[in-house]
Amino acid sequence: DGQLVESGGKLVQPGGSLRLSCVVSQFSVYINYMAWVRQPPGKGLEWVAVFYSGDRTFYGESVKGRFTISRDTSKNTVFLQMNGLRVEDTAMYYCARVSDFLFDPWGQGTLVTVSS
Amino acid sequence: QSALTQPASVSGSPGQSISISCTGSSSDIGTYDYVSWYQQLPGKGPTLIIYEVSRRTSGISHRFSGSKSANTASLTISGLQPEDEGDYYCSSYTTSTPFDVVFGGGTKLSVL
Numbered sequence: 001d002g003q004l005v006e007s008g009g010k011l012v013q014p015g016g017s018l019r020l021s022c023v024v025s026q027f028s029v030y031i032n033y034m035a036w037v038r039q040p041p042g043k044g045l046e047w048v049a050v051f052y053s054g055d056r057t058f059y060g061e062s063v064k065g066r067f068t069i070s071r072d073t074s075k076n077t078v079f080l081q082m083n084g085l086r087v088e089d090t091a092m093y094y095c096a097r098v099s100d101f102l103f104d105p106w107g108q109g110t111l112v113t114v115s116s
Numbered sequence: 117q118s119a120l121t122q123p124a125s126v127s128g129s130p131g132q133s134i135s136i137s138c139t140g141s142s143s144d145i146g147t148y149d150y151v152s153w154y155q156q157l158p159g160k161g162p163t164l165i166i167y168e169v170s171r172r173t174s175g176i177s178h179r180f181s182g183s184k185s186a187n188t189a190s191l192t193i194s195g196l197q198p199e200d201e202g203d204y205y206c207s208s209y210t211t212s213t214p215f216d217v218v219f220g221g222g223t224k225l226s227v228l
Contacts, residue, residue, distance in 0.1 A: 047217060051214070058215035101217050102150070102167050104173070
């Protein structure tokens with residue numbers, strides 16, 4: 001089914017930058033669509049960035065212009081570059097494969113905390 | 117971003133049946149059959165359990181079932197077990213957002 005392992009989350013100050021990684025095994029990030037979905041503490045799910053058909057990318061309104069999703073097919077890895085971080089970006093960030101408007105499978109998540 | 121409405125919490129006793137509703141609009145649930153349900157157990161990442169309204173993913177118990185009527189989808193769990201306790205999220209294809217998927221706000225299931 002596939003395994004996804006996220007990393008890179010940590011405590012960062014407001015205005016800072018961070019790059020998250022998602023190493024994928026058992027399926028290719030080249031031919032599959034991939035997404036980052038976040039979950040603020042005690043709150044629900046929100047997709048933030050999607051790598052979709054024909055190399056199209058989509059971003060949630062709250063992160064547009066600050067976050068960038070990319071991939072390295074040689075390493076079968078998806079990245080999320082986060083710039084201009086805000087306190088409200090504090091969340092668990094999950095990587096997931098996207099298929100037919102659903103997310104499956106998911107990784108275990110990596111925690112990003114934005115605080116001074 | 118939550119355009120789908122779920123109850124904040126539901127509860128039930130072991131062995132009982134419960135249902136979780138997910139209400140959208142004609143831009144999503146009312147028109148399209150791409151409704152999914154995710155289970156998130158305490159301290160874990162989400163797991164897909166139902167897709168395309170009523171299809172169970174491999175390995176998911178027959179106690180979990182999905183349905184849809186008009187603009188509302190429902191997840192029913194029969195024979196409730198303590199290990200079912202967790203959060204449940206619905207999602208749907210939608211024409212309302214740049215990327216065609218929207219989540220519900222989530223429902224916390226407590227097994228008393």
